[in-house]
Amino acid sequence: MAGSWMHSVTDDGRLLSDVDLAAMLETGGDVWEYAEEAYGMVWFLAAAVSPAGGRTPKEWVEEARIRYREGIALSPGINGNLND
Known part of the structure; x- marks a missing residue:
């Protein structure tokens, strides 16, 4: 499955660069x-945290x-650059 999540991230969890991801x-x-796959992952995680977080x-x-850029900042990195 060429469009899978595992094809979009490196072994250490960084998102591929835009050029590599497009390829x-x-x-x-x-x-x-x-x-x-990403949609399913988002909803799976949202359902997992929902009971403890007091939100649906x-x-x-x-x-x-709304806060996806904060998520990117918390991630291992994007576009081939590691986040500090």
């Missing part, structure tokens, strides 16, 4: 597989959408 997502089907999964997803 991995060659077709519309690859893009759909990637988006579908939908509320967690909206919060994550």
Whole structure:
């Protein structure tokens, strides 16, 4: 599955550069597989934190959408650069 999450990140969890990611997502089907997998991961994690966090999964997803740049800052890195 060329559009899978594992094809979009390095072994240490960094998101591939835009050029490398575009090369991995060659077709519309690859893009759909990637988006579908990421979508499922987001909702799985939102449902997992929902009971302890006092919000619905939908509320967690909206919060994550609004604050996604904070999530990027917390990640191992993006575009081939490690976050400090």
